Amino acid sequence: MATTDMMQGRGRAQTIHAHYMAMVQRRRLYGALTLLIFFLLFFGGFYVADDRNAGGFWSGLSQLGDFPAGVLSEAWEKRGLLPAHMVTYFGALVETVNIAAVSTLVGALFGLILSLMSTRGLSKWPMMIPVFRRIMDIMRAVPEIVIALVLIFVLGGGPVPAMVAIAFHTTGALGKLFSEVSENADLKPVEGLASAGANWSQRMLLGVIPQVAPNFLSYALLRFEVNIRASAILGFVGAGGIGYELKNAMSWGQGKFDEAAAIFLLLFGTIVFFDQLSSYFRNRLTKGVPQ
Amino acid sequence: MTATDMGPMHQQAAGLFQRKRLIACAVPAVIFGYFVYIFFAFDFMGLSERARMDNAITLASDSWSYKTHVTRDNRSGAISYAIEGERKGEYPEGTRPDWVSGEADAPVVALGAGHIVRFLPDNAITFEIPDFGTIEAQVVDGRVMSNLGDDVPDFVSASNTRLAITTDEGRLTVTRARTEVFHYSPGWELFWFTLDSPYYGHGLLALLTGPQLDSARSNVAGMWEDFWGNRMWRHTDVIFAIGETILMAFLGTFGAAMVALPLAFLAARNFAPLGAARFAVRRFFDFVRGVDGLIWTIVLSRAFGPGPMTGALAMLITDTGGFGKSFSEALENVDEKQIEGVASTGAKALQRYRFGVIPQITPILLSQVLYYLESNTRSATIIGAITGGGIGLLLTQAMQTQKDWEEVSYYIVLIILMVMVMDTFSGWLRRKLIKGDEGGH
Numbered sequence: 001m002a003t004t005d006m007m008q009g010r011g012r013a014q015t016i017h018a019h020y021m022a023m024v025q026r027r028r029l030y031g032a033l034t035l036l037i038f039f040l041l042f043f044g045g046f047y048v049a050d051d052r053n054a055g056g057f058w059s060g061l062s063q064l065g066d067f068p069a070g071v072l073s074e075a076w077e078k079r080g081l082l083p084a085h086m087v088t089y090f091g092a093l094v095e096t097v098n099i100a101a102v103s104t105l106v107g108a109l110f111g112l113i114l115s116l117m118s119t120r121g122l123s124k125w126p127m128m129i130p131v132f133r134r135i136m137d138i139m140r141a142v143p144e145i146v147i148a149l150v151l152i153f154v155l156g157g158g159p160v161p162a163m164v165a166i167a168f169h170t171t172g173a174l175g176k177l178f179s180e181v182s183e184n185a186d187l188k189p190v191e192g193l194a195s196a197g198a199n200w201s202q203r204m205l206l207g208v209i210p211q212v213a214p215n216f217l218s219y220a221l222l223r224f225e226v227n228i229r230a231s232a233i234l235g236f237v238g239a240g241g242i243g244y245e246l247k248n249a250m251s252w253g254q255g256k257f258d259e260a261a262a263i264f265l266l267l268f269g270t271i272v273f274f275d276q277l278s279s280y281f282r283n284r285l286t287k288g289v290p291q
Numbered sequence: 292m293t294a295t296d297m298g299p300m301h302q303q304a305a306g307l308f309q310r311k312r313l314i315a316c317a318v319p320a321v322i323f324g325y326f327v328y329i330f331f332a333f334d335f336m337g338l339s340e341r342a343r344m345d346n347a348i349t350l351a352s353d354s355w356s357y358k359t360h361v362t363r364d365n366r367s368g369a370i371s372y373a374i375e376g377e378r379k380g381e382y383p384e385g386t387r388p389d390w391v392s393g394e395a396d397a398p399v400v401a402l403g404a405g406h407i408v409r410f411l412p413d414n415a416i417t418f419e420i421p422d423f424g425t426i427e428a429q430v431v432d433g434r435v436m437s438n439l440g441d442d443v444p445d446f447v448s449a450s451n452t453r454l455a456i457t458t459d460e461g462r463l464t465v466t467r468a469r470t471e472v473f474h475y476s477p478g479w480e481l482f483w484f485t486l487d488s489p490y491y492g493h494g495l496l497a498l499l500t501g502p503q504l505d506s507a508r509s510n511v512a513g514m515w516e517d518f519w520g521n522r523m524w525r526h527t528d529v530i531f532a533i534g535e536t537i538l539m540a541f542l543g544t545f546g547a548a549m550v551a552l553p554l555a556f557l558a559a560r561n562f563a564p565l566g567a568a569r570f571a572v573r574r575f576f577d578f579v580r581g582v583d584g585l586i587w588t589i590v591l592s593r594a595f596g597p598g599p600m601t602g603a604l605a606m607l608i609t610d611t612g613g614f615g616k617s618f619s620e621a622l623e624n625v626d627e628k629q630i631e632g633v634a635s636t637g638a639k640a641l642q643r644y645r646f647g648v649i650p651q652i653t654p655i656l657l658s659q660v661l662y663y664l665e666s667n668t669r670s671a672t673i674i675g676a677i678t679g680g681g682i683g684l685l686l687t688q689a690m691q692t693q694k695d696w697e698e699v700s701y702y703i704v705l706i707i708l709m710v711m712v713m714d715t716f717s718g719w720l721r722r723k724l725i726k727g728d729e730g731g732h
Contacts, residue, residue: 042545045538046600052535052680053598060595067593095332102329105322141710143669145676145683146703149690153350156341159333233585233673237687243585250589264586272581 075261085262089245093266095159096241097274099234100227103163107170108220111136114171115178116204121187124200136179139172148234162239166227174223181215182208214285221278221285228274232267242267353696357480358461359388361400361472365414365430370398374480375695379522390474400472402461408472416470418456418463428454433467479697482524488517529685529702533709535599536681539674540667540713543606548660551576551611555618562622572615580612584670588677597679605674606667614659621655622648654725661717668713672706682706 050057075082116122118132144165151161189207198206209216235243242263249259330336360376363369372387374380382388393399393409400408405421415429423444428437435454439447448455454465462473508516519527556562558572579587587605595601630647638646675683686702689695 038545042542045542046546046603049535049538049542049598049600049603053600054596054679055594055598057595057600060591063594064591067590098329098332102326102333105325137711137714138707141669141707141714143672143706143710145673146686146706149687150350150699153690153693154343154347155338156343158338158341160335160338163333229583229585232583233677236585237673237676246585246589264582267583267586268581271583272577275581 071257071261071264074257078258081258082262082265085259086266089242089259089263089266092235092240092242092245093270096231096235096243097228097270099159099163099166099231099239099241100224103166103170103231104220104224104227106163106167107223108174108216110167110171111174111178112216114175115182116208118175119179119182119185122182122185122190122204122208133179136172136175139168140176141172142169144169144230144234145237148237148239152238157238157240157244159240162231162234162241165234165239166230169230170223170227174219177219178212178216181212181219185211218282218285221282225271225275225278228271350696350699352475353694354700355479355697356475356477357697358473358475359480361391361398361408361474363410363414363470365467365469368396368414370396370410374523377523379485380480388474400461400474402458402472402474404460406458406460408461408463410470414470416463416465420456420458426456428465430465430467430470435465435467479524479701483521484514484517485521485523524698524701529682529705532682532685533705536671536675536683537668537709537713539599539603539606539671539681540664542600542603543610543671544660544664544667546603546607547610547614547663548656550607551614551618552656554611555615555622558615558619559622561625561627573619576612576615576619578612579608580616582609584609584674585677588674592678599675599678599680601678602671602674602680605678606670610663610667613663617659618652618656621652621659625651657724658721661721665710665714665717668710682709 114132114136117124118129118136120126120129123129123132144162147165147168148161151164155161185208189211190203193203193207231239231241232243232246235241235245236247238244238247246260246263246267249256249263252259357375360371360373362371362373362376364371372382372391374382387398390401390403391398392401397410397412399410402408405419407419409417409419411417413429414431415427418426418428420426426437426439426447428435430436434451435449437449437454439449443449446457452467454463456463461475464471554572554576557568558576560569563569563572584605587608588602591605591608592601595604625648629651630643633643633647671681672683672686675681676687677683682702682705686699686706689698689702
């Protein structure tokens with residue numbers, strides 16, 4: 001009696017074990033297949049990209065150092081001129097940072113309004129929530145260069161097209177992040193304010209904003225870092241600031257590389273400086289002031 | 292508690308309120324002041340002077356409409372009809388748009404709203420404009436004569452060699468060489484089929500259910516062929532360019548992730564015992580991030596030439612820094628207990644990583660990578676415009692020619708769709724891959 005039970009039990013254990021091993025094997029097979037497909041796509045894609053590129057990968061790799069070496073050696077020869085160049089281009093740098101700052105401010109302001117409008121429980125018109133969400137999705141999807149190029153055509157070159165383009169995208173991007181934060185806001189202060197007869201803007205300003213401000217600010221600072229880079233890049237396609245100067249310095253070619261080097265240095269320094277500054281403040285916002 | 296006790300507390304509270312009020316006023320005031328500074332620094336006043344409103348109007352009207360040129364060669368008298376004035380959009384011999392009537396060598400063009408242009412023999416032309424009258428013009432001995440005299444209205448520019456009449460319904464220009472009428476119509480003409488295709492001008496339903504139009508191929512196959520081979524809109528090139536942009540983002544993002552993962556182990560405090568190596572790798576991450584995609588793009592395009600691979604490599608290098616930073620932070624936050632548990636079964640170092648570390652960080656890594664993929668799809672458009680690859684290149688080219696605004700709007704719509712599809716796809720993938728993890732927390 002007991003032995004047959006044991007036999008049965010062992011048999012069952014064996015089937016379970018076999019079943020388990022089969023499952024593990026299938027899982028491994030799927031994992032291996034996914035990896036295989038991924039690597040096929042990756043290297044196939046790389047091959048296609050290499051094929052459509054003007055210069056090949058391997059021949060380019062050997063020339064990779066030529067341009068930086070050329071710029072560096074020229075900058076080193078004329079190192080006495082670098083400070084003067086930096087002073088020359090400082091105005092353009094300020095313009096680039098200004099573009100980023102204004103567009104972050106404007107984007108954060110509109111993003112704030114849009115995010116409140118598209119959050120359940122906070123929206124002024126709850127029926128319109130899906131509409132506001134779609135608006136944010138579309139604003140987020142528009143790459144800055146699209147708006148910048150169109151506005152450059154209409155308004156001419158300069159900082160305004162870049163500012164509008166970046167602010168537009170920032171509104172969508174920050175709006176989405178903000179609405180994720182405000183979804184988690186406590187509604188009790190809002191109810192309390194409502195019972196005291198506060199209107200919508202008072203409820204938001206006094207009940208919601210104080211709760212979400214640290215997170216909002218931290219996201220806005222992160223966006224500011226991103227926007228400095230975006231504003232430099234848009235300058236390169238004609239929207240003013242340091243990117244535009246860089247493009248000019250580059251097109252002069254050999255002999256003017258010292259100016260390009262000065263701009264490289266300015267841009268690098270600015271990006272690192274604002275990254276550090278913003279990460280310091282973000283740390284303080286999320287973890288509190290160190291006692 | 293007595294009133295004397297309350298005194299200082301009340302004062303303190305009042306002081307706090309005072310400070311709060313001050314900040315509440317000061318922050319908007321500072322921001323407002325900054326905006327005022329920007330208003331002057333960015334020269335908003337001069338903007339209205341520099342703004343080319345005519346450009347804006349061309350752009351706005353051209354993006355949803357097209358123009359058909361009716362051209363008479365004033366030397367040979369031959370009349371041709373071409374959409375956007377391009378050879379590829381020419382009407383085949385013997386055909387013409389349905390708003391043209393009259394004899395073949397003396398057509399009457401109805402521009403709409405009562406504006407009628409009549410081509411007359413001997414290089415003469417009349418333009419009937421309601422509320423104004425009829426303008427008559429003729430090319431005589433190489434000079435453009437008209438009945439306008441000295442009193443020229445502001446929508447006409449007239450000289451001995453050229454007469455141009457611009458109305459809301461259409462334009463007429465007369466020069467010694469040719470007489471040209473622009474007729475505007477809404478829509479993206481020839482978007483599906485060019486005029487030489489047998490399927491042009493037929494409805495979809497009629498094509499699918501109707502008789503076979505081309506004896507050599509079935510309707511569906513022929514439609515497919517003619518649509519992709521459309522020489523005006525170049526759908527094949529556009530789709531290839533979109534693919535190239537996505538490819539750049541894909542290669543850049545995943546390449547960066549593959550490079551950054553092993554390096555991140557070296558930069559994580561709990562995995563790298565060697566302080567100097569950790570410091571070096573971290574500074575490397577900071578450096579490649581700080582140099583920024585723009586500079587990498589410039590440096591790389593010098594070595595690799597224009598093309599999609601240059602853009603992909605630029606993104607790869609920049610994002611290696613970003614990934615390295617966040618991966619190493621994720622690695623520093625792993626739970627040691629799980630690794631100990633795996634180690635207690637006698638697992639070797641590699642197995643400890645495989646079963647103790649990787650499962651913990653995979654969800655964080657994947658969500659980071661997919662997030663970067665989304666944003667890189669947008670960046671690839673810009674980088675493509677600089678290095679010359681993908682849809683970004685097509686967009687800047689179409690912008691620079693300043694005439695094919697309907698193509699510009701076509702590209703813009705496709706770019707936005709591409710980004711939204713990638714957003715949706717990566718969001719779906721993220722939920723799918725990380726779903727199992729959400730239950731556990």
